[in-house]
Amino acid sequence: xxxxxxxxxxxxxxxxxxxxxxxxxxxxxxxxxxxxxxxxxxxxxxxxxxxxxxxxxxxxxxxxxxxxxxxxxxxxxxxxxxxxxxxxxxxxxxxxxxxxxxxxxxxxxxxxxxxxxxxxxxxxxxxxxxxxxxxxxxxxxxxxxxxxxxxxxxxxxxxxxx
Numbered sequence: 001x002x003x004x005x006x007x008x009x010x011x012x013x014x015x016x017x018x019x020x021x022x023x024x025x026x027x028x029x030x031x032x033x034x035x036x037x038x039x040x041x042x043x044x045x046x047x048x049x050x051x052x053x054x055x056x057x058x059x060x061x062x063x064x065x066x067x068x069x070x071x072x073x074x075x076x077x078x079x080x081x082x083x084x085x086x087x088x089x090x091x092x093x094x095x096x097x098x099x100x101x102x103x104x105x106x107x108x109x110x111x112x113x114x115x116x117x118x119x120x121x122x123x124x125x126x127x128x129x130x131x132x133x134x135x136x137x138x139x140x141x142x143x144x145x146x147x148x149x150x151x152x153x154x155x156x157x158x159x160x161x162x
Contacts, residue, residue, distance in 0.1 A: 001032040004066075004116040007126030009041025010021075015126065015151045020050040020123055022149055027058055031112055034062045036116045039089065040109070043126050052091055064095040068112040069105070075104045088102045 003026055003095040026032040037047045043091055051063045097115035117123070123141045129151050141148045 001026075001030055001122065002034045002036065002120045003032045003122040003124060004036040004120035005044065005047045005124050006116075006134050006141075007041070007043030007047075008009070008132065008134055009043065009127065011041065011046055011126055012042035012063060013063070015154070016046050016050065017131050018151045019124070019126075020053065022151055023047075023050055023054055026122055026124070027054070027061065031120060032122060033060060034064070036064050036066045036095070036120060038109075038112065038116075038154055039065050039067060045088075047124075048088060048092070052088075055091070063092045065089055065092050066112055067094055067096050068100065068108040069096075069100070087144065114140070117141055117144055117146065120146060125150050126152050128152050 003023070008082055023035070028089075035051055035052065048065075051061075055061055055063060062162045097112055100111055104110045104115075117137065119142050123138075124149060125134060125138055125141075127138055129135065138148055138150070
């Protein structure tokens with residue numbers, strides 16, 4: 001089973017424990033063993049941290065950083081934060097959706113996210129704002145009849161739908 005992640009780039013780490021528990025619950029109760037996550041924003045970074053910890057505990061899970069560009073890290077002028085981020089991602093495999101090289105840069109992230117929706121069975125999201133891009137992807141996930149967990153709405157483990 002496959003899980004993708006979508007969330008606000010300004011994630012405040014207020015639900016990181018819930019995020020980790022939700023992912024672990026997916027591993028046990030839904031037999032999810034493949035995870036797709038992007039490489040932009042604070043929510044993706046929180047997911048990377050959680051998955052790195054869980055990969056140590058469950059080495060059989062596969063984690064793919066799904067890129068929105070064929071060569072996202074080619075700039076020789078990366079700042080220190082970006083270099084550290086690349087080091088954090090070194091434990092994971094990178095994946096580029098087919099056809100992204102033909103998509104204008106402006107639409108590449110949408111193409112990548114649509115690919116992640118198509119490929120997943122479950123999605124873990126962090127959405128606080130109803131008019132956001134994250135909400136747009138939640139709507140697409142729901143239309144595709146995927147199981148969606150919004151960790152921003154979870155107040156206890158009992159709220160998790162699986």
